[in-house]
Amino acid sequence: MPDLDVIIIGAGVAGLTCGCLLAQKGLKVLIVEKNQKVGGCCSSFEKEGFSFDLSVQSLGECQEGGRIWNLIKKLDLHDPIRFIHLEPAREYHFPDQKIVQSSQLETHIENLSKLFSNEREGIAQVYEVLRKIFDEFSQIPSNLNWFDPSSFSSQYPFLSKYKDKTFGQLLNEHLSHPFLKTILSIRCSYGLLPPEEVSVAGMAGIEMSYFNHGVSCVEGRVEELPLKMGTAFEKMNGKIFQEKEVEKIIMEDRRAIGIRLKDGQEFTGKVIVSNIDAQRTFFTLLGEDQIPSGFRSKLKGMKPSLSYFILYLGINGGLEELSVSNNEVFSDDQLSEEYRALYENRIPNGAPFYLLAPSRVNPSHAPEGKSTLCLSMKAPYHFSRGWDQKMIDDLSQYLILKASVLVPDLNKRILVRAEATPKTIEKWTGNFQGAAYGWAQIPGQSGILRLQRATPIPNLFLTGHWTSPGGGITAVVASGELTAEAIWSKFERGEF
Ligand SMILES: Cc1cc2nc3c(=O)[nH]c(=O)nc-3n(C[C@H](O)[C@H](O)[C@H](O)COP(=O)(O)OP(=O)(O)OC[C@H]3O[C@@H](n4cnc5c(N)ncnc54)[C@H](O)[C@@H]3O)c2cc1C
Incomplete structure (x- = not known):
């Protein structure tokens, strides 16, 4: 036995x-x-009285x-x-514009439709396709291992129709304004892929698992x-x-x-x-x-999916200057350029980054009068410049400098810091090359x-x-x- x-x-x-x-x-x-x-x-993990979540933010x-x-x-x-509901879910900071994203799909669609009134129908159609695919996928029985393509396409028409399509293709079918496509593509980075590579099915999971019952943190x-x-x-x-x-x-x-x-x-x-x-x-x-x-x-x-470089900071003072805890900051709206560099094992100049302020919603992460920040960017495992301490310091300085636009005097406020590279994530989880997803x-x-x-x-x-x-x-x-x-x-x- x-x-x-x-x-x-x-x-x-x-x-x-x-x-x-x-x-x-x-x-x-x-x-x-x-x-x-x-x-x-x-x-x-804990460091000198501050508490940091290794990776998961929402x-x-x-x-x-x-x-x-x-x-x-x-x-x-x-x-x-217990969970804390995050509404709005996040803010996207472009050089000339800030976009606030709701965690409620209807509100999100309405907000985008107000900004791009000629594209109202297309926006609704994109999310309708994602919703249908997500619903069909949720109905597939757990024992499905192999399938008969003919009966599959009648039972799961949207999954079948979009099986080989990328999210970029879906956007091009329904929308025309380039900046609107950029906004809808931002969350492709939660698959660490550009819109012309991420599948419609992948995006349906990424988007709808958040819009279904909102975005939260523990x-x-x-x-x-x-x-x-x-x-x-x-x-x-x-x-x-x-x-x-x-x-x-x-x-x-x-x-x-x-x-x-x-x-x-x-x-x-x-x-x-x-x-x-x-x-x-x-x-x-x-x-x-x-x-x-x-x-x-x-x-x-x-x-495999790509990985991240993450800088965790314990800082002096509160973070009243931020209106939400989850922020993403872009130097321009050319999201695909970044991936070209990442595939060549480089991190491009002006790379976008995430600025999370966990203690803003979870005050227990920091001692009284102090705060936590988590700055991160996509990163290749085989970084052309190597993952030595000098490189880690350079990337950290880059992130701190860029983040100072949202958190003034950040450099002077830092009390505690820690970093994670794709190699750290690989070592901790055993996931190949620190693949995040x-x-x-x-x-x-x-x-x-x-x-x-x-x-x-x-x-x-x-x-x-x-x-x-x-x-x-x-x-x-x-x-x-x-x-x-x-x-x-x-x-x-x-x-x-
Ligand atoms: C930086 C980063 C940010 C992320 N942000 C988010 C987010 O905000 N929201 C979200 O929903 N998701 C996020 N994710 C993704 C999410 O964290 C993962 O998809 C998910 O946690 C993976 O869970 P898992 O159970 O598949 O495996 P894992 O979490 O990879 O767990 C595998 C476990 O197996 C153990 N193990 C490995 N090898 C062995 C062995 N030989 N013997 C015994 N044990 C072994 C490992 O130690 C590990 O504990 C993020 C991921 C990363 C890396």
Whole structure:
């Protein structure tokens, strides 16, 4: 008899979601995590009295009826986890204009329609396509692994029609004003892709998971969400190993039968779930000889998302000068230029950046009379100038200088600083080259074409941002739920 029903490799939000839901069904579940705490990308850290969230700044679907709200209700976590609704969601600062984005879709469409009155219909049509795709995608059953293209196109007409299209193509079909297209394209950067590369399906997930039940942040530190999920999991008799790295998935008769840890311990399970980097799962933990050649070549040809350089600052004084906590600052409206440089492993002059002021909404992040800031920009892993301390200092100075336009005298106010490069993110999460959102959301890797949760190994499943639907906390919660549903239905049918 195997030691466990289910072994989950990695305690990211997806692994925890999947683990909690299966433990709630009464299965014997073990989650193995290499770090000293659970949460993966969704973690926080402390420095000299300041508290910083490593990466995640805002979440979708946390208000009543949203996916995350429903999950924490199901796990009975509403008391310990609370959310702060962000309205407006963010501000975009262009050299001559500021655009305020609402977290309510109808308000957002109305605001844009007032600015571009000739394009009212086109704006509504773009969001209607995104909404339809998002709704269709949410209806796909968890066990869909392969599909019959003819019945698929009648059941999911929008997903079918836009399967190969980019968001840039959708914008060109419905809109004409270049600056309006730029505004609608800003959130493509949440897939770390320009509009002419990000898929319509990818953008539907990025946009609608935010507009569906608003934009929120966790009250306190963002890691409260995974930490409390971990506690709930243990209360349901789930077991978590922390600071234990899985180095091998053990195979027998072409089935995954267990895991081996770096310290040599072995555990067997009826089902193995990987919440970690997909290439590492298949090429390192399994071994190339264990996977069918077609699947192997598919994996080798896939493109991961880009990563970030992040500067965390603890500063003196409040941040009354900012009207919202989430800001994005642009030197011009040529969003695609930035990617040309990033693909050549450079960060361009005048690169746009995010300016987040977490303590503005979460005062507990900073001591009395002080504040936190998080400045970040897209960054290549193989930076042509290398990620040495001199480079990190130069980029930090660039961000501080640029941010001073919104936060005067910033340089003089800094008390504490810390930085994260793509290499830091890779080290912490194990994600290939620090990829922030798993595979890039390009047409061939999005929607129904994204890597499936079921794999060619019958009892090995994936969950998290390397599989469907993709990156972001709401999406990986969906992924964890769908993986759990697919596994549970097999247990119910007596297949394990
Ligand atoms: C800088 C940045 C900013 C972001 N901002 C946002 C945001 O504002 N909003 C949003 O919704 N999303 C955001 N995201 C994306 C979001 O954080 C991720 O898509 C999501 O957290 C991924 O969750 P996951 O469960 O798939 O995996 P991960 O969080 O990657 O977790 C994987 C876990 O597996 C563990 N692991 C790896 N290898 C092993 C091994 N061999 N053995 C055991 N354990 C292992 C890792 O330590 C990790 O804990 C951001 C991401 C980044 C990097």
